[in-house]
Amino acid sequence: xxxxxxxxxxxxxxxxxxxxxxxxxxxxxxxxxxxxxxxxxxxxxxxxxxxxxxxxxxxxxxxxxxxxxxxxxxxxxxxxxxxxxxxxxxxxxxxxxxxxxxxxxxxxxxx
Amino acid sequence: xxxxxxxxxxxxxxxxxxxxxxxxxxxxxxxxxxxxxxxxxxxxxxxxxxxxxxxxxxxxxxxxxxxxxxxxxxxxxxxxxxxxxxxxxxxxxxxxxxxxxxxxxxxxxxxxxxxxxxxxxxxxxxxxxxxxxxxxxxxxxxxxxx
Numbered sequence: 001x002x003x004x005x006x007x008x009x010x011x012x013x014x015x016x017x018x019x020x021x022x023x024x025x026x027x028x029x030x031x032x033x034x035x036x037x038x039x040x041x042x043x044x045x046x047x048x049x050x051x052x053x054x055x056x057x058x059x060x061x062x063x064x065x066x067x068x069x070x071x072x073x074x075x076x077x078x079x080x081x082x083x084x085x086x087x088x089x090x091x092x093x094x095x096x097x098x099x100x101x102x103x104x105x106x107x108x109x110x111x
Numbered sequence: 112x113x114x115x116x117x118x119x120x121x122x123x124x125x126x127x128x129x130x131x132x133x134x135x136x137x138x139x140x141x142x143x144x145x146x147x148x149x150x151x152x153x154x155x156x157x158x159x160x161x162x163x164x165x166x167x168x169x170x171x172x173x174x175x176x177x178x179x180x181x182x183x184x185x186x187x188x189x190x191x192x193x194x195x196x197x198x199x200x201x202x203x204x205x206x207x208x209x210x211x212x213x214x215x216x217x218x219x220x221x222x223x224x225x226x227x228x229x230x231x232x233x234x235x236x237x238x239x240x241x242x243x244x245x246x247x248x249x250x251x252x253x254x255x256x257x
Contacts, residue, residue: 002166004154026123047165051158058153061143069135076130103153107165 001043002107004051005034009102016100023088023095034106043108055103056096063089127151128181128202149181159184160191168192175199182223186249190217197224198249223249 006028008020021029038046066073066086074082095101128151130136137147145156154162162184168174170193176185179198189196228247 002162004158004162006153026120049161049165054155054158055153058143058155062139065139065142069139072135076133076136077126081126105158105161105165107162 001038001110002105004103004105006055006101006103007034009099012100016098019098020095020100023091024101025092028101034104038106038108043110045107045109047107049105049107051103051105052096052101055101056093059089059093059096063093124202146187148183148187150183151180152183154184156187159187163188163191168194170194173197182249186218186223189219189223193219193222195222195224197226199226201225201227218249221248225249 006025007030008017008024008028010033012020017029035046035048063086066082066089070082070086076082077085092101132149140147140150144150144154166172166174168188168191172192172194174185174188174194174196176182176188176196176198178200179185180202182198182201185196185198188194225247
């Protein structure tokens, strides 16, 4: 099994966790961690590759490339939707820069 | 999930996947992730390659892409490795963003399947369909066998 995932940086204080959850994608909050969940489901040989620098670069690129075509892109969506999406992207980028959100590739084997 | 959660998720998916596949968006996607497979998230081509390498994908494999969105990176991984791919949990709106023609050609015929089949799919699964569960091949023509 392999998947990429965005998650709160482990060990954040409560206020920072709230900000991470607010700025991150839907369902970013977890009560456990991926390693523990994978092990409890019978997976082994778990490998985690930190993708946070690439996540930051891609988030910044979505924001900048979209902003460069803001007028045209806004016409493709209901009023306000593009602006909201860009605001969400700004918030996520700020949370990454603040060390609140991370992204990783996880690989694991069953058995 | 509660009904409220479901409604919120549905609204989010409609907004996220309901945007028309105009050339400008494909161009932005190429600049951001390095390809135009329908990505709207944070997996760039280099990370899809990492995933393929980590999984050791080959033409002998069958890949299940859970929560496939518009089919990225499952379709790319199938084109790259020659593996079969089942694209699960396609949002209704995601079907409006088919792979571009060059990407379709990169896929071996009959190697990529939507599950569950999108509304309106009238293709008849062939014997090579990955399972007895109804599926719809990505490169199918309506009313013809996959």
